[in-house]
Amino acid sequence: MKLLFLLLPISAFLILVSNRISIALFYFFLNLIITGILYFLIKNPFFGLLIIFLYIGGILVLFVFLLPLLRIRNEIKEKGIKIFITFFVTYILIFISINLSKLFKLQRPEEFDLQRFSFILIKDYLGFELISVLLLIAIIGAFLLIKDEY
Amino acid sequence: MNIEIFSVLLTFFISLLIILFKRSFVYFLISIEIAFNSLLLLFAINIGKKGFESSIFFVYILGIIAAETAIGLAILLNLVRQKESDNYDV
Numbered sequence: 001m002k003l004l005f006l007l008l009p010i011s012a013f014l015i016l017v018s019n020r021i022s023i024a025l026f027y028f029f030l031n032l033i034i035t036g037i038l039y040f041l042i043k044n045p046f047f048g049l050l051i052i053f054l055y056i057g058g059i060l061v062l063f064v065f066l067l068p069l070l071r072i073r074n075e076i077k078e079k080g081i082k083i084f085i086t087f088f089v090t091y092i093l094i095f096i097s098i099n100l101s102k103l104f105k106l107q108r109p110e111e112f113d114l115q116r117f118s119f120i121l122i123k124d125y126l127g128f129e130l131i132s133v134l135l136l137i138a139i140i141g142a143f144l145l146i147k148d149e150y
Numbered sequence: 151m152n153i154e155i156f157s158v159l160l161t162f163f164i165s166l167l168i169i170l171f172k173r174s175f176v177y178f179l180i181s182i183e184i185a186f187n188s189l190l191l192l193f194a195i196n197i198g199k200k201g202f203e204s205s206i207f208f209v210y211i212l213g214i215i216a217a218e219t220a221i222g223l224a225i226l227l228n229l230v231r232q233k234e235s236d237n238y239d240v
Contacts, residue, residue, distance in 0.1 A: 002153040008191075009160040012184050016168050021176050028180050031161075035187055042195055047208060051187070054212055059183065059219045066223055067176065070230045086171060093163040101156035107198035109205075117205065125206050131213035138217030142224035 001041045007034050016086060025063055032056050044112045154195055161188040175229055175236045179222045186215050 011031040018024045032055045039048030121127040161184060168181035190211060197205060230236055 005154050005157040008157050008188065009164055012161045012164040012168075012188075015177070015180060015184070016164055016171065021174065024177060024180060028183070031184060032187070035191060038191060039194065044194055047194055047205075050209075050212060051190075054216060055183070055187070058216065062219065062223060063176070063179075066227070070227070070236070082171070086167070089167060090164065093167070094160060097156050097159040097163060100159055101152045104152065104155050104196075106152055106154060107196055107201075109194070109197040110199045110202060113202070116202065120203055120206050121209060124203075127206055127209050131210065134213050134217050135220075138220045142220045145221070145224035146227050 001038070004034060004038055004041065008038075013090060016090075017083065021067060025060070025067070028063075029056065029060055032060065042109070044109070046112060046114055046117065155192065158188045158192045158195075162192075173237045173239050175222075175226050175238050178238070179219065179226070182218065182222070183215065186211065 008031065011027050011034060014027040015024045015031070018027060032051065036048045036052040036056075039045065039051060165181040165185040165188065168177055168184075172178070172181075190208060194205070194208065226236060229238065
């Protein structure tokens with residue numbers, strides 16, 4: 001499991017050094033798959049499924065369908081000095097992350113109870129209603145942003 | 151050192167680096183997703199024994215991420231149509 005956790009920053013770093021958007025999207029897909037598996041491993045399968053359905057089924061597919069429509073040209077290859085700076089800053093960030101992670105003590109969650117969570121989501125905190133209103137506002141906003149073109 | 155917290159924090163920092171070094175709006179959206187994702191994972195592994203009810207915020211934040219992506223892709227569509235590039239510095 002710890003090895004899988006280490007794959008998360010590696011896949012994010014691969015996005016950072018990739019020059020083509022299609023390859024970056026593939027690494028993004030890997031990152032999401034790893035995250036989904038990690039949720040299963042920390043005994044939280046509901047959140048894992050939510051991540052896989054929402055991110056890979058929704059957001060990533062939206063990216064993949066939209067990008068060919070836009071006909072974005074590939075980025076020009078980065079110069080050597082920029083790649084050097086990227087590695088150097090990442091090295092500093094690793095140092096900062098190691099020191100920060102020493103400060104926190106992990107509080108492991110209890111085992112996930114889906115029935116209890118469903119009651120919290122529907123009865124106690126009006127989760128679905130709030131999210132549906134938020135998504136409706138987002139849909140109207142997105143429509144208004146692209147409306148003039150059609 | 152805790153490997154879980156270390157890798158999640160490093161992922162978050164690298165996503166900030168992507169915003170810093172890449173000029174493409176698509177990379178910008180991807181990095182926001184990764185940042186949200188890593189912080190959600192940190193939240194889920196660090197929620198504690200008594201904090202089960204706070205996992206409702208996980209679902210709220212997922213809703214915010216989905217809404218943000220819809221708006222972001224609409225902005226990207228507008229950007230490409232107006233400037234014929236996904237570079238937001240052009």
